[in-house]
Amino acid sequence: NAxxxxxxxxxxxxxxxxxxxxxxxxxxxSHVYWYRQLPEEGLKFMVYLQKENIIDESGMPKERxxxxxxKEGPSILRxxxxxxxxxxxxxxxxxxxxxxxxxxxxxxxxxxxxxxx
Amino acid sequence: QQQVKQSxxxxxxxxxxxxxxxxxxxxxAFDYFPWYQQFPGKGPALLIAIRPDVSEKKEGRFTISxxxxxKQFSLHIMDSQPGDSATYFCAASGRxxxxxxxxxxxxxxxxx
Numbered sequence: 001n002a003x004x005x006x007x008x009x010x011x012x013x014x015x016x017x018x019x020x021x022x023x024x025x026x027x028x029x030s031h032v033y034w035y036r037q038l039p040e041e042g043l044k045f046m047v048y049l050q051k052e053n054i055i056d057e058s059g060m061p062k063e064r065x066x067x068x069x070x071k072e073g074p075s076i077l078r079x080x081x082x083x084x085x086x087x088x089x090x091x092x093x094x095x096x097x098x099x100x101x102x103x104x105x106x107x108x109x110x111x112x113x114x115x116x117x
Numbered sequence: 118q119q120q121v122k123q124s125x126x127x128x129x130x131x132x133x134x135x136x137x138x139x140x141x142x143x144x145x146a147f148d149y150f151p152w153y154q155q156f157p158g159k160g161p162a163l164l165i166a167i168r169p170d171v172s173e174k175k176e177g178r179f180t181i182s183x184x185x186x187x188k189q190f191s192l193h194i195m196d197s198q199p200g201d202s203a204t205y206f207c208a209a210s211g212r213x214x215x216x217x218x219x220x221x222x223x224x225x226x227x228x229x
Contacts, residue, residue: 108160
């Protein structure tokens with residue numbers, strides 16, 4: 001079991017370009033979470049998805065950010081027209097959650113570090 | 118709105134000492150409180166978790182103390198070791214809302 005796989009580990013983009021971050025959940029996990037980590041700010045919730053469905057996107061910025069988890073393939077966090085403030089570590093986590101259990105054990109990937117020049 | 122407040126931001130403890138990290142929450146719908154440990158360059162990993170129906174949970178050198186009336190919980194690391202040096206996050210979630218909200222983290226450094 002390879003765990004949660006995130007790629008790329010490091011991504012450099014210039015302002016205005018697009019960034020695509022990919023996350024493959026652990027085998028058997030049907031739910032994916034995305035978090036953003038900035039120094040001194042901890043882990044900020046962005047979005048929570050299951051296959052082909054966004055469950056909660058209350059932490060996503062209204063513009064430029066989108067996420068999907070298609071029936072086949074990894075979950076993708078997409079940031080359009082990146083700005084310097086988007087520079088951060090983006091972590092994906094997966095869980096075998098039964099919705100409504102309130103006790104999701106998250107398994108995190110190693111993160112994707114985005115640098116915007 | 119910060120739903121889970123964590124303190125201190127950083128902590129230095131001598132080897133063999135007790136490390137204590139505190140968290141407070143606001144949402145009374147929260148009923149699951151995990152702690153995650155993160156080493157540099159890695160993703161966070163679940164360390165220990167508690168439900169509010171118990172006041173304490175112990176796993177090895179790690180203990181969570183929970184005070185439901187005060188809406189506070191804390192992590193105690195007994196006999197702290199240099200290998201415990203990491204960032205620790207408290208978190209909370211509830212049955213009505215499966216997303217997990219994290220505190221801002223505590224950087225713990227254990228002096229050898």
